[in-house]
Amino acid sequence: MKLVYSPAEWNPLWLNHLRENQKIGFVPTMGALHEGHLDLVRKALETADVTVVSIFVNPTQFNNSTDFEKYPNTLSQDIALLEKYGIDYLFIPDTKTMYQELPKLKIDFGDLEHVLEGKFRPGHFNGVGIVVAKLFNMIRPSIAFFGQKDLQQVAVIKRLVYDLNFPVELITVPTKRELDGLAMSSRNLRLSPTERKQALILINCLRFAKNELLSGKSWRTVKSIVAQKFQDAEGTTLEYFELIQPNTFEIYDEFDSNLTSSICVAAFVGEIRLIDNLPIIG
Incomplete structure (x- = not known):
């Protein structure tokens, strides 16, 4: 080299x-x-x-x-x-x-x-x-x-x-993840051991939302449940949780299984801002 x-x-x-x-x-x-x-x-x-x-x-x-x-x-x-x-x-x-x-x-x-x-x-x-x-x-x-x-x-x-x-x-x-699902990021080095566990809320909520949408739940309902999960979780603050078109980043109000879509999330864990996303329909 x-x-x-x-x-x-x-x-x-x-x-x-x-x-x-x-x-x-x-x-x-x-x-x-x-x-x-x-x-x-x-x-x-x-x-x-x-x-x-x-x-x-x-x-x-x-x-x-x-x-x-x-x-x-x-x-x-x-x-x-x-x-x-x-x-x-x-x-x-x-x-x-x-x-x-x-x-x-x-x-x-x-x-x-x-x-x-x-x-x-x-x-x-x-x-x-x-x-x-x-x-x-x-x-x-x-x-x-x-x-x-x-x-x-x-x-x-x-x-x-x-x-x-x-x-x-x-x-x-594709995103590389730790064994527990946390998206690998240089910012993870700044998380304390407690914050590292708290950070799992991002991928857990993404997976929850994907499963709920694919089982027929409305996006509005899913988004509301996720917002409450963050509100109830200690040490985390949700910035956004949105269903989007992954090329144009048009924000969808409703989920349509015929349209390409991903969910994007940003949240603070302590003072560290983390982002993640998950394809729903590729």
């Missing part, structure tokens, strides 16, 4: 692979790697000729400065982990490499900008869109891999690629 710190270092390497007509697979991350990230890495290794992983904690996508400051930094462990997997390159740019100055450009993702994560984290998807566009321009991958856990982010990046004609194939990899 070769460490690369700048586009100037990467460009001749990329050119060599281009001459060899090799497909470059790209996994962008913010570090604090877990099995969910490694699923993306494994998929890249299976699919592409050359695998590049990036680690960059992007300041422009945090609308909460405290959240940015507390984001886990495990770079030495991440490097050791990726070396075991035999990826070809690890791209580790610093902030000056990514942003000589804060970008003045703003990206508006339309309806995606105003619902769920867009509504509760204003400016977040602008930051995501800009950093992903920069990374795509720097790495110029053939294929890029993203996790289903960040479902709305996947929809945003699909919009970015489609509207700006990036020559990149996107592959979405």
